[in-house]
Amino acid sequence: MTKLSVNINKIATLRNARGGNVPDLLLVAADIQRFGGQGITIHPRPDERHIRYQDARDLKDVVHTEYNIEGNPEGSFIDLVLQIKPTQVTLVPDAIDAITSNAGWDTLKHASYLTEMVQEFQRNGIRTSIFVDPVLEMIEGAKKIGTERIELYTEAFAHQYGLGNKNGIDPYVTAAVLANELDLGINAGHDLSLDNIQFFKQNIPGLLEVSIGHALISEAIYLGLDNVVNMYLHKLK
Template identity: 85%
Template structure:
């Protein structure tokens, strides 16, 4: 089956909003794995507004499944990844201050830089993945960097699917077919949810892994809220 890696950035956002250690990021990561997820994803940003660099270090002892660290390969990030040695590093071209990831790499323009960074990670036995748009030329450029995998940036698919347009999957199918032809592993992420994940998985050949955070944590709140409200009511009787 396609593996599920859960992005826990939103747990860190909630913790940081109040200070202290509630919710406990490390316990959440341990529980998510206990519940059956295949991996944990984090995406530390330079301002540490959710995941802190120390979280990445602390999670190393907790994550016994796949550990995936995403981010823009600037010097501090590279040093962090080499220190933590996760299962996988996913390279994302985040602009400073970006609210969330909003584009894949131009793997032609930045090919030599990506190649250099990827070689450094691979020398340390860290699997590499590049965040790319559903564009065959960008997939071909990714292959030239020597990366092990690509991660398809799925926001446009999710948006179109939400509008009822299932044709939005077509560029992703073509990109996946190109990746299969080039022997590149395929991951995917961004705005995948319970509403669209089955359709996406059924149409993308050899989809290895999805990374889901915002939707999954939001859905967990919706699906669990009634239970918690009733638990409080029982305590207050």
């Protein structure tokens, strides 16, 4: 079964919009795990507009499943991850002003830098994953860097699926086959939802984990968080 890691950034966004501690981020993380979620993902950004760095520290004592911290490996992010030592760090090439992640790494252009980062995190016992587009050269580059996993950036798939074009899965299938051949673990995330997750899961060989936030939290407004978490788990079986 593919693991479901729930990104709770949007919970922090809602909390920050009003001030105070409602909704309680730590309680939501604990409840998601109680409902069956197999991991918690956060993506702190330098301006702390949703997840705050202190949230990342506080969650260390709450997450007992799998703790995944995503972000651009700049100075303060590196220090944070090395302090917390989560289960996994996912390296994402976000610009400081990016609203959300919008591209994977060029693993050839940034090979030296990413190799250094991966080695540093691995020395500290943290599994590494590199955010990539479904481009074969980028996956080959990720393998040479030495990361344990890649995370496929799935926005293009989700967009095409929403248009009724199921052939949009094809580059992801090809990428997954290569990753399996190279012994790279496969994660995936971005714009995956209850509408498209089962089709994606059924077609991607060796899919280990999906990280889902915006869609899951939005769906939970209508359907309830416990219910939505378990609907994802059912579709990922």
